[in-house]
Amino acid sequence: MTEAALVALRGASFAYEDGPTVVDGLDFEVREGRALALLGRNGSGKTTLMRLLSGGLKPRTGRLAVEGRQVTYDRAGLTRLRTTVQLVVQDPDDQLFAASVAQDVSFGPLNLGLPDDEVRARVDEALAALDITALADRPTHLLSYGQRKRTAIAGAVAMRPRVLILDEPTAGLDPDGQELLLGTLDGLRASGTTVVMATHDVDLALRWADDVALLTPSAVRTGPAAATLARTELLRQAGLRLPWGIAAAQLLRFQGLLPGGASGPRTAEELAAMAGPPTPTAPSVSSDG
Ligand SMILES: Nc1ncnc2c1ncn2[C@@H]1O[C@H](COP(=O)(O)OP(=O)(O)OP(=O)(O)O)[C@@H](O)[C@H]1O
Numbered sequence: 434m435t436e437a438a439l440v441a442l443r444g445a446s447f448a449y450e451d452g453p454t455v456v457d458g459l460d461f462e463v464r465e466g467r468a469l470a471l472l473g474r475n476g477s478g479k480t481t482l483m484r485l486l487s488g489g490l491k492p493r494t495g496r497l498a499v500e501g502r503q504v505t506y507d508r509a510g511l512t513r514l515r516t517t518v519q520l521v522v523q524d525p526d527d528q529l530f531a532a533s534v535a536q537d538v539s540f541g542p543l544n545l546g547l548p549d550d551e552v553r554a555r556v557d558e559a560l561a562a563l564d565i566t567a568l569a570d571r572p573t574h575l576l577s578y579g580q581r582k583r584t585a586i587a588g589a590v591a592m593r594p595r596v597l598i599l600d601e602p603t604a605g606l607d608p609d610g611q612e613l614l615l616g617t618l619d620g621l622r623a624s625g626t627t628v629v630m631a632t633h634d635v636d637l638a639l640r641w642a643d644d645v646a647l648l649t650p651s652a653v654r655t656g657p658a659a660a661t662l663a664r665t666e667l668l669r670q671a672g673l674r675l676p677w678g679i680a681a682a683q684l685l686r687f688q689g690l691l692p693g694g695a696s697g698p699r700t701a702e703e704l705a706a707m708a709g710p711p712t713p714t715a716p717s718v719s720s721d722g
């Protein structure tokens with residue numbers, strides 16, 4: 434492995450008060466520059482793992498290291514952690530609290546004690562990255578769900594973290610909203626942010642992630658997205674379905690239409706493009722049904 438572990442849990446165990454043991458002796462790494470998707474059934478521990486990685490929960494045993502340094506859970510240690518790792522929770526209403534979008538997004542940078550012009554620059558940059566500049570002065574409670582979701586992500590982006598951890602960021606977004614978000618994440622990745630997301634969508638994981646981590650009852654299995662998402666027994670243990678792109682690749686290989694080493698289609702558009710340009714005789718879609 435050439436990529437360094439930016440964030441790493443070593444031998445981490447965690448159980449909730451009066452709750453289940455969620456992880457037990459877990460070794461887990463977020464590697465720099467790799468898009469990582471966490472997948473697993475409801476209650477498998479995705480949110481818990483993300484909160485352990487971002488310092489919101491402290492492992493009962495084991496340790497968390499960021500850039501090779503062990504995290505201390507005192508004020509200074511957690512502030513240092515927050516400037517490196519930012520978590521966006523699933524429900525934006527658990528995260529947003531300020532009156533306006535810009536105020537909410539400025540909260541983190543203000544809390545770091547940054548000068549006003551630096552705060553303003555970061556807020557402008559984060560609003561632009563999430564394409565919500567026009568909403569800057571809007572009250573957060575008057576926004577649509579997707580707009581609140583983007584505002585919550587902007588708040589994390591304004592901290593300029595090295596690692597952005599998103600808990601089910603596409604849940605509740607329409608197809609356009611999902612595309613916009615993936616475009617935004619591509620932009621953040623291009624500027625050096627490592628992105629981790631939890632999702633239930635295996636097709637999204639295949640398309641977006643470099644690596645996937647499947648949370649099964651016995652272990653967390655991490656590996657390259659396409660190879661790991663083709664392991665049917667592992668998928669079954671994690672309560673997940675086979676991504677259709679993997680099935681399409683298997684069929685294409687079987688039919689001799691995809692060379693052994695070539696990667697399969699990751700989107701419907703990529704599959705359609707393999708068929709070549711659309712034929713002129715294809716039936717047109719009529720508008721009156
Ligand atoms: N605050 C809590 N107190 C006690 N138990 C909890 C708490 N939060 C989660 N749990 C339990 O810990 C386990 C892991 O939950 P977690 O929320 O991490 O799962 P998840 O994979 O994020 O699920 P989902 O897909 O539903 O979001 C579950 O058994 C859950 O009931």
Ligand SMILES: [Mg+2]
Nearest residue numbers: 479480481600
């Ligand atoms: Mg969850």
